[in-house]
Amino acid sequence: MIEVVAFDGDDTLWHHERIFTDISARFRELLKHHVDGNILDEVLLATERSNLKFFGYGVKGFGLSLIETALDVCDGEITGAEVATMLDWIKEMLGDPVELLPGVEETVEALRTTHRLGIVTKGDLFDQEGKIARSGLGERFDHVAIVSEKDETTYLRVFADWGVSPERVLMVGNSVRSDIEPVLAIGGQAVHVPYDITWQHEVVDAPQSDFPVFDDVRRVLGHVERLGRS
Ligand SMILES: [Mg+2]
Structure with missing residues (x-):
């Protein structure tokens, strides 16, 4: 009973995961001049996993992991404009219609x-x-x-x-x-x-x-x- x-x-x-898939595709596009998309996906997943103990689950933790991954794969050589783009994505995700x-x-x-x-x-x-x-x-x-x-x-x-x-x-x-x-x-x-x-x-x-x-x-x-x- x-x-x-x-x-x-x-x-x-x-719906939820589809916006992550969408943003992950844009992330690959943003950094395609620096790194292969499959490698980027792997580094992002590893970064997200290791950051769960700091940030927990959620969009904000994902956003910080995006920035950390970009810094990592580009040896710190990302621009302020690229960081701003990633921050915009996070705000977009947080406002995504339910x-x-x-x-x-x-x-x-x-x-x-x-x-x-x-x-x-x-x-x-x-x-x-x-x-x-x-x-x-x-x-x-x-x-x-x-x-x-x-x-x-x-x-x-x-x-x-x-x-x-x-x-x-x-x-x-x-x-x-x-x-x-x-x-x-x-x-x-x-x-x-x-x-x-x-x-x-x-x-x-x-x-x-x-x-x-x-x-x-x-x-x-x-x-x-x-x-x-x-
Ligand atoms: Mg679920």
Whole structure:
């Protein structure tokens, strides 16, 4: 019996990764005279990963990693204009319109008549709060948790705050690493709704557990109904 259906935000409720893909392409173009695009991608990913412990997840940390990567691959020889371009990209990303994924609105509307709904999203607090507000979904959710990491400890704390035991939560998300495995590990239920682009850092080669994979978030409705009956 499911009491709370919890959703990831980025690339589950709304588009997110596509702007990173777009900016990464512009970054390759900006520095193509200095470095091969594939090498640049590799250095950027390594820089982002090593910076997570300083900046956490989110657009601002990504922006600092862009600048650091550019300095790195160009031996410090980037211009003020190039830095200004990168800063403009970050502001553009932070103001990117929030576009809901297909089926999200009707799924949320239907579920909220029968279940408590929550959002668990990670990233910059200011950015995530803004996105939830701009999504128009905020008022339809009973709970919102903006967290800096999505691991077992975090989910235990969040669900305790929401007054629900993990066994009565169904988590819906696009990242096996962040949305699915930690929730299953604490006894919750989870369904994977993949997005068509996954950030390399979130890719899991061999998932440890079995879980339903839906190509459309609307299929969560039938799943919740089946869980309710079992
Ligand atoms: Mg996500």
